[in-house]
Amino acid sequence: MRYAPTIAKLIAELGKLPGIGNKSAQRLAFHILSMPLEEAATLSDSITAARQSVRLCSVCQNYTDRDPCSVCGDPNRDRSTICVVENPRDVSTMERMRDYQGLYHVLHGVYSPLQNVGLDSLKLKELITRLQKEDSVREVILATNQTAEGEATALYISRLIKPSGIRVTRIASGLPMGSDLEFADDLTLSKAMRARHEF
């Protein structure tokens, strides 16, 4: 059965979103059709409003509606440390911990030749320029994911920064808290063994 063109278009557009297959797109579309007009308009407006008002912070490259962003513009943050993460969601994950007081730098991706993501598309140049401009930075913490791509990107960045004399660290990998040894994978276990420390 052919859907009405506007319904088909809506299903197609929703289906382009990550993690939304054709079935989910249909379910969402029919839900939207059953929503009161104003609610559908609010949803639609929130998309354009967010997309139009939000840009990248000129300092840390995180999404923001003002420049510099709320973290970079906060005088209480520790300006000697920059935590490098893959994407904006990682910033909110780190902030949830309420433990880190330094600044961030968002790469917007990781080096992944298999997925056609080259080093040029990452916000690396911006990081280097930032380190050259700001004398206050003493440490760069590489918090890219513990994946092959994340590791490779971290290694590359560390080699890029090391010559400048700034301390470069990598967040630890090991057994997650509350986990059973029995269910740990070999790579994690071997990393955890090698990174063992004195009591």
Next chain:
Amino acid sequence: MRYAPTIAKLIAELGKLPGIGNKSAQRLAFHILSMPLEEAATLSDSITAARQSVRLCSVCQNYTDRDPCSVCGDPNRDRSTICVVENPRDVSTMERMRDYQGLYHVLHGVYSPLQNVGLDSLKLKELITRLQKEDSVREVILATNQTAEGEATALYISRLIKPSGIRVTRIASGLPMGSDLEFADDLTLSKAMRARHEF
């Protein structure tokens, strides 16, 4: 970390959609922020366009952009049979089968007192009026889901229509094709046994 207000709003609106939790809403929101401006506008427009152009077919109550809808307006469809389904998605599921040539009637829900869906909110009155107006109908097939609510709704409708002399049928329940007896649940198996037929 507090998100920029427009981002928070977008996450909240996306989180209202069915099956989209807070995590998914965040992922979708950040994906939308990373989309080119025009693509985000297209998505936003498709929501308003669909919601504004689509209404209910005055005959079968299915979603449509013209009245009567493409099924009800098709002169080649068999006007003697009406298949009653719970929601618009069920119509497209039935149509995918390419086997049924009759008309439809969409209830937009099932009787479900536990979820506060009363009989009044279903498009039942419309079905009855339709049956009284159109003499051509010889059979009403009840194709609500094989759930407690679907069964109850089907039973109620059958009692409502029977006095008029129109044939009322229910789609069969039994073991799905390609399934193993071993994995069938008791209720399905017992229904399938009782509905056995001669070779």
